Structure formats: C-alpha cells, structure tokens
Amino acid sequence: MSEYHPILPGLILGLPLLGAALNGLGAFAWRENKTVPTIVGPLTVLGAFALALWNLSAMRGAPPHEASLVSYWTWFSSGDLHVGVTLLFDQLSLLMTLIVTGVGGLIHVYSVGYMRDDRGYSRYFSYLNLFIFFMLVLVLAANYVLMFVGWEGVGLCSYLLIGFWYENREYSDAGKKAFIVNRIGDFGFLIAMFMLYTAFGTLDMLSIFERAPGTLVAGGVLVTAITLFLFLGCVGKSAQIPLHVWLPDAMAGPTPVSALIHAATMVTAGVYLIARSGVLFALAPFSQAVVASVGAGTALFAASIALQQNDIKKVLAYSTISQLGYMFLAVGVGAYTAGIFHLMTHAFFKALLFLGAGAVIYALHEAWDETGEHGDPNDMRNYGGLNRFMPITWRTMWVGTLAIAGVFPFAGFFSKDEIIWEAGVRGYAVLWGVGIAVALLTAGYMTRLMVMTFHGANRSFGEDGAGERSHLHEVPRVMWAPLVALAVLSAIGGWVQIPEALPLLPSVNLLHAWLEPVFQPALAVAGAGAAHGVVAVHGATVAPGESFSRTSPLGGGEALWAVLATVPAVAVVLLVFRSLSRRRYRRAAQAPEPRGLAAVLYHKWYVDELYDRIIVRPLLALWRGCWRIVDHRLIDGSVNGLAGLSRIAGWTGSQLQSGRLSTYILVFMIGALLILGSLAF
Amino acid sequence: MTGAPLGDLALVVSAALFAIGVAGVLLRRNVIIVFMCVELMLNAVNLSFVAFSRTHGIDGQIVVLFVISVAAAEATVGLALILAIFRHYESVDLDLFRRLRW
Numbered sequence: 108m109s110e111y112h113p114i115l116p117g118l119i120l121g122l123p124l125l126g127a128a129l130n131g132l133g134a135f136a137w138r139e140n141k142t143v144p145t146i147v148g149p150l151t152v153l154g155a156f157a158l159a160l161w162n163l164s165a166m167r168g169a170p171p172h173e174a175s176l177v178s179y180w181t182w183f184s185s186g187d188l189h190v191g192v193t194l195l196f197d198q199l200s201l202l203m204t205l206i207v208t209g210v211g212g213l214i215h216v217y218s219v220g221y222m223r224d225d226r227g228y229s230r231y232f233s234y235l236n237l238f239i240f241f242m243l244v245l246v247l248a249a250n251y252v253l254m255f256v257g258w259e260g261v262g263l264c265s266y267l268l269i270g271f272w273y274e275n276r277e278y279s280d281a282g283k284k285a286f287i288v289n290r291i292g293d294f295g296f297l298i299a300m301f302m303l304y305t306a307f308g309t310l311d312m313l314s315i316f317e318r319a320p321g322t323l324v325a326g327g328v329l330v331t332a333i334t335l336f337l338f339l340g341c342v343g344k345s346a347q348i349p350l351h352v353w354l355p356d357a358m359a360g361p362t363p364v365s366a367l368i369h370a371a372t373m374v375t376a377g378v379y380l381i382a383r384s385g386v387l388f389a390l391a392p393f394s395q396a397v398v399a400s401v402g403a404g405t406a407l408f409a410a411s412i413a414l415q416q417n418d419i420k421k422v423l424a425y426s427t428i429s430q431l432g433y434m435f436l437a438v439g440v441g442a443y444t445a446g447i448f449h450l451m452t453h454a455f456f457k458a459l460l461f462l463g464a465g466a467v468i469y470a471l472h473e474a475w476d477e478t479g480e481h482g483d484p485n486d487m488r489n490y491g492g493l494n495r496f497m498p499i500t501w502r503t504m505w506v507g508t509l510a511i512a513g514v515f516p517f518a519g520f521f522s523k524d525e526i527i528w529e530a531g532v533r534g535y536a537v538l539w540g541v542g543i544a545v546a547l548l549t550a551g552y553m554t555r556l557m558v559m560t561f562h563g564a565n566r567s568f569g570e571d572g573a574g575e576r577s578h579l580h581e582v583p584r585v586m587w588a589p590l591v592a593l594a595v596l597s598a599i600g601g602w603v604q605i606p607e608a609l610p611l612l613p614s615v616n617l618l619h620a621w622l623e624p625v626f627q628p629a630l631a632v633a634g635a636g637a638a639h640g641v642v643a644v645h646g647a648t649v650a651p652g653e654s655f656s657r658t659s660p661l662g663g664g665e666a667l668w669a670v671l672a673t674v675p676a677v678a679v680v681l682l683v684f685r686s687l688s689r690r691r692y693r694r695a696a697q698a699p700e701p702r703g704l705a706a707v708l709y710h711k712w713y714v715d716e717l718y719d720r721i722i723v724r725p726l727l728a729l730w731r732g733c734w735r736i737v738d739h740r741l742i743d744g745s746v747n748g749l750a751g752l753s754r755i756a757g758w759t760g761s762q763l764q765s766g767r768l769s770t771y772i773l774v775f776m777i778g779a780l781l782i783l784g785s786l787a788f
Numbered sequence: 789m790t791g792a793p794l795g796d797l798a799l800v801v802s803a804a805l806f807a808i809g810v811a812g813v814l815l816r817r818n819v820i821i822v823f824m825c826v827e828l829m830l831n832a833v834n835l836s837f838v839a840f841s842r843t844h845g846i847d848g849q850i851v852v853l854f855v856i857s858v859a860a861a862e863a864t865v866g867l868a869l870i871l872a873i874f875r876h877y878e879s880v881d882l883d884l885f886r887r888l889r890w
Contacts, residue, residue, distance in 0.1 A: 766886035769814055776810065 126151030130233035148232030149215035156208035195249035210371035220586035238264035281359035292343015299336035334394035341377025362465030370457035385629030399439025406432025415708035442529035452518035459593035492565035512550035521601030798839035805832035
C-alpha cells in the first residue's frame with residue numbers, strides 16, 4: 108500500500124474548512140468587507156482542486172489495484188470497535204473529489220457575482236466552504252462512521268443554505284423540510300451501520316468489502332436488509348421516490364446553492380454510496396432490483412412532472428431527480444461505472460443549467476429593479492426572447508440542454524446511452540424501455556424550458572416595454588465565465604468513454620479503465636453469483652471474462668441502439684422547439700389554470716398533498732390531542748391540582764391559629780399531657 | 789388524709805394549686821388574673837420541689853431559689869407587657885388580644 112505524505116490529502120480537506128472558518132469569522136468580525144470572502148471562498152476550493160489534480164497525476168503513475176489509506180488519528184475506540192479518522196484514496200474517491208472541488212470551485216466563482224449585493228455575503232461563503240468540506244469528508248472517508256459525519260454535515264449545510272434567506276418563512280421552512288426528510292434516510296443509514304458492525308465487527312470499508320463475500324450469504328436476508336437500509340439513506344439524500352419531496356422545495360435557496368447541492372455534490376452522495384458499497388449490493392440481487400426499479404420509476408415520474416412546471420428552477424429540480432433516477436438505475440443493474448459516468452456528466456451539465464437559470468433570474472431581477480416592474484423572476488412565463496439580451500447564457504444553456512437530452516456528441520449522450528445500454532444487455536427489458544422513454548421526456552421538457560426562456564416574444568414587461576427591455580443585459584463576466592467552462596465540460600466531458608461499437612469514432616476507455624480496480628470486486632461477486640445461479644441476472648448469459656451478451660432486449664447491437672437513442676432525442680428537441688415557438692405564452696399573472704393531465708403534472712402528482720393527508724395531518728391531529736388531553740388535562744391538571752390541594756391544606760391549618768390565647772394554651776396543655784403520659788407508660 | 793406523710797400531703801396540695809392555676813389560665817379573661825394563675829402554677833411546682841427535698845436531698849430547695857428569682861424577673865417583664873397592652877386596648881380582657889395570628 109503506497110503511502111502519501113499525509114499532509115497532502117489533509118490539505119484537500121483542510122483548505123475548505125479553513126475557508127469556512129475564516130469566512131465564518133468574517134460574518135461577525137468584518138461583515139461589510141467583501142474582499143476577504145471573495146478571495147478566500149473560491150480560492151480554498153480551487154486550491155483543493157489543484158491538490159486533487161496533483162494527486163491524480165501521482166496516482167496515474169502508481170500501480171493500479173491499490174487504494175491508499177491515510178490515517179490521521181483514532182477518533183474513538185469502544186470495545187472491539189475502532190474508528191479512525193482515515194481517508195481512503197482510490198480512483199473513485201479521487202474522481203469524486205475532482206468533481207466536487209472542480210464544479211464546486213466554478214460555482215464559488217459564479218457566486219461572487221450572484222451574491223455580490225447580499226448582506227450575508229461572508230456567511231454565504233462560510234456555509235459554501237463548509238459544505239465542500241463535508242462533501243469531501245463524505246467521499247474520502249475510509250469507514251462508514253466518518254462517511255456518516257460527512258453525510259450529516261452536508262445535510263446540515265444544505266439546511267443552512269436552503270434556508271439562507273431565513274427572514275422568509277417559506278424559505279426557512281424549505282430548509283427544515285430538506286433536513287427532516289433527510290433524517291428519515293439517515294435513520295436507514297444508521298441501522299445499516301449497526302447491522303454491518305454486528306456482521307463484521309468493523310466499519311472500515313475496505314475490510315468489509317474484502318470479507319463480505321465470505322461472511323455474508325449471497326442473496327441472504329442479512330445482506331439484503333443491510334443494503335436496503337443503506338438504500339433508504341440514499342433515497343433520502345438523493346431525493347428518490349418516496350422521499351423526493353424535499354428537493355423541489357429546496358429551490359428556495361440561492362441559485363448557485365441549487366447548482367452546488369442539487370447538481371454536483373450532495374444529491375449524488377447516494378449514488379456514490381451504492382457504487383462504493385457495490386460488493387454488498389452485488390451480494391443482494393433483490394436490493395439491486397429495488398434500487399434499479401426505484402431509480403427507473405423516479406426517473407419517469409420526475410420527468411413527467413418537469414413537463415408542466417413553470418418555475419425554471421422547479422423544472423431543473425425535477426430534472427435532477429429524474430437524472431438521479433438514471434444513476435440509480437445504473438448502479439442498481441450493476442453498471443457502476445455507467446452510474447458514476449452519468450454522475451460526472453450530470454454534474455457538468457446540471458451545474459451549467461442551474462447557473463444559467465440563475466443568470467436569467469439575476470438579469471431579470473436587475474432589469475425589474477431598474478424599471479419598477481414586478482413579478483416572479485423564477486417563472487418562465489415571464490421570460491421569453493431572452494436570447495437577444497443574454498447571448499452567452501443562451502448559447503451555453505443550449506449546450507447544457509443538448510447534453511442532458513442525450514444528443515450526440517454532447518456529454519449526456521455517452522453516459523445516458525451507456526446506462527440504457529447496460530440495462531438492456533443485462534436483460535432488464537422494462538428498465539431499458541423506461542430509460543429510453545425518460546430520455547425522450549428529458550429532451551421534451553428541456554426544450555420547453557429553453558423555448559419559454561429564450562425564444563419567442565419577450566414577456567418580461569408590459570404591453571409596450573420596448574424601452575424597458577433595454578435594461579435586460581448579459582450577466583457580468585465573473586458569472587458567465589463559469590458558464591462557459593461548464594459548457595465546454597458538458598460538450599466534451601463524455602469523450603472519456605466512447606463505446607467501441609460506435610462507427611467512425613475512436614474507442615476511448617479512460618473511465619472504465621480508471622475505475623476498474625475499484626469496481627472489480629463487486630463485478631467479480633456479481634459474476635460469480637451469476638455463474639452459480641445465485642444471483643439471477645434475468646436472461647443474461649455470463650461467462651467468466653466476457654460479461655454479457657451484447658444485444659438489446661429487442662435485438663440489435665450497441666451501435667444501432669445508440670443511433671436509435673439519439674435520433675428520437677434530436678427529433679423531440681426539434682419537434683418541441685417548432686411547436687412551442689409558435690405558441691403564445693401569457694405572463695404568469697394572466698395565465699390560465701392547467702386542466703386534465705396537465706393539472707396532475709402541474710401539481711406534481713399531488714404527492715405533497717397526499718403526504719399532507721396521510722402523514723402530516725394525522726400527526727398534527729395526534730399532537731393536538733396530546734396537547735389538549737395530556738398536556739392540558741394531565742400535566743397542567745396535576746400541577747394545578749397540587750397547588751389547589753396545598754391551598755386547601757394551608758387554609759385548614761390556618762384556622763387552628765385563632766389568635767385566642769386560651770385556645771393556644773389549651774392545646775399546649777393537651778400536648779404536654781400527651782407527652783407526659785407517653786413518658787409515664 | 790390523716791396518717792399520710794407530710795411529703796405526700798405537700799404533693800397533694802401542690803397538685804391542687806397547679807390545677808387551680810391551670811384552670812385560671814384557661815378560663816379567666818382578665819389578664820391580671822391569668823398572670824397571677826401562672827405565678828400560682830410556678831409556686832405549686834416550688835412546693836413540690838421543697839417536698840421532694842425532704843427525701844432526695846438539698847437540690848430541690850436550690851432549684852426553688854432559682855425559680856423564685858427567675859419568676860421575679862418574669863413578673864417584671866410580664867407586668868410591663870400587660871401595661872403596654874393595656875395602654876393600647878384600654879382593657880385587660882384577654883379575648884380582645886387576638887392579633888397574634890396569621
């Protein structure tokens with residue numbers, strides 16, 4: 108095991124923490140000074156990115172199949188349980204570190220412009236840095252306990268950031284909702300940890316994965332329970348059905364926060380956890396099926412909702428949930444590399460789309476401030492025709508849209524195609540079909556977003572707002588520069604993994620080769636299970652060395668289906684573009700209510716209403732009962748009753764004291780006699 | 789009661805005097821009378837001390853001297869109190885003095 112100098116990985120973690128501390132101090136000490144957060148905030152994260160790059164070059168030189176453990180100190184020891192502050196450096200965690208610090212760093216730079224006039228500027232960067240720190244703890248942790256620290260830390264920071272504008276009751280409620288819904292998932296994570304400890308006597312990931320195939324019965328109850336509880340944690344953190352409700356509300360935070368939390372980092376933690384624990388999931392085919400089904404269901408469900416949302420950030424929020432569903436579909440069918448691949452490309456294009464949406468909101472806000480116009484700056488019905496005013500945002504967002512829609516040759520094409528393909532060759536025909544359907548829906552809602560925002564006539568101002576429209580202009584360079592960088596990544600980010608089957612293209616296998624040592628044990632377990640018939644991979648024939656039959660459920664090779672997947676996507680983009688461009692939208696205030704299926708989608712399948720009926724209201728009724736009966740009657744009653752009793756006793760006693768001396772003396776005499784009498788006998 | 793030893797007789801007288809004193813304290817409303825009854829009780833006790841000293845040695849008589857001196861002091865204090873109360877109430881009726889309570 109090659110040993111790094113422990114200071115280097117420590118610095119990757121330490122820089123954002125230092126930034127958080129400095130900016131946190133600044134929020135109190137030099138609140139008005141914006142220079143310090145501007146420098147410290149982005150620079151610490153970009154510094155961590157540079158260090159991670161350095162590590163990458165070092166790791167490329169090192170022999171593969173080795174993970175580096177960097178131990179700092181023992182956190183606690185209790186009986187047989189020793190939990191250390193130990194970081195795990197392998198190909199997967201390094202890739203995650205690069206994504207988190209790289210995309211995170213760009214978002215920090217963007218935030219300098221977006222949050223420029225905010226009163227909580229220093230506080231904002233403090234939270235943002237702290238978030239990066241905890242996310243790095245999460246991905247670098249070498250044991251589940253330390254990972255849980257990061258897991259909870261990002262939960263805390265997301266609460267702080269979503270409720271950043273806490274003066275607004277609705278926003279701070281959204282922060283609480285995110286935190287509370289996540290607690291449900293965290294409970295699952297904790298239970299899984301307890302079960303892992305009882306099974307293995309340790310919580311170190313590497314030794315668990317090493318011993319898992321020998322200790323746990325493949326397909327057994329224990330491993331299935333462990334993985335299902337782990338998955339419950341992922342469902343909460345990654346906003347899958349049924350715990351997805353927090354993510355759309357979390358759009359209450361500043362838009363760069365949405366980009367950071369909901370694109371690049373926190374929500375992907377669940378995918379990372381499953382990919383990391385791939386060995387365990389490979390032993391539990393039932394859990395894998397659950398993961399893949401929930402992922403596919405969520406992808407379809409959220410994509411359908413995104414079709415009818417008018418809030419630009421809500422569209423992107425449901426799009427994120429849908430894309431996360433894809434990732435879970437991938438890791439659920441055992442295609443870990445495909446899942447991580449999509450995680451990476453999604454980080455690029457979703458961060459781009461969120462930041463682009465933020466740019467639009469920012470521009471509209473500025474223009475409305477100058478002209479005194481009012482409205483909801485998040486509502487796409489108030490946009491329209493912005494391409495003339497914001498050319499950079501417009502072009503970069505189109506890149507992001509094409510990437511997420513899976514149009515060749517943008518990043519999303521390769522990652523999404525790989526997921527759908529992997530589901531297909533493993534014999535999951537239904538999931539394969541859902542994957543293709545969701546790809547088409549994705550192309551549809553994203554094109555709708557682009558058309559409503561950038562094309563057609565502008566609706567931001569009143570009837571004749573020609574003069575006022577001149578107030579609309581492109582965002583400052585500090586904001587569009589990250590957009591361009593992310594657009595480049597969204598365009599070419601997929602080229603790290605180009606399938607062999609595609610004609611006319613060089614075959615690139617960087618990502619698979621890079622992650623292969625990490626996922627090898629899991630794939631070996633899955634392969635062995637399939638060979639012994641323990642792990643039922645539906646219909647797929649698996650031979651050692653060769654993985655799966657390279658045909659789709661409907662026949663045909665990978666190249667054919669890659670083409671067949673992208674052509675409809677392009678077709679949908681063009682079709683939606685043509686039909687919606689001609690449509691005349693009305694401003695939010697005058698728009699009619701949606702009807703029929705559109706209303707169902709507009710109201711998000713009434714999930715929030717359903718939860719309100721079956722969980723929130725019964726609980727409220729229960730608490731109200733407790734308040735009225737237990738609190739008022741029992742507790743208050745007993746306290747007040749005691750007080751009343753004391754008063755009665757006091758009044759009775761006070762009546763003995765009449766003030767008549769002769770009475771006192773009589774009583775005294777009787778008492779004396781009694782004492783004397785008792786002495787005599 | 790003829791034939792009874794002198795000591796026993798003295799004790800009987802002492803008990804009678806004490807009982808009269810108690811009855812006076814309990815029943816009378818005139819403060820002066822009550823006060824005199826208290827003195828009566830003290831002296832009843834003195835009498836029994838003297839009676840007992842016939843059989844138990846000189847100690848009882850010594851105690852009597854103490855009691856007499858303390859009673860003298862107590863009498864001055866008590867009379868002074870009665871005087872003060874009388875100036876306030878213009879009366880020596882014990883039942884009027886009912887403010888000594890909650």
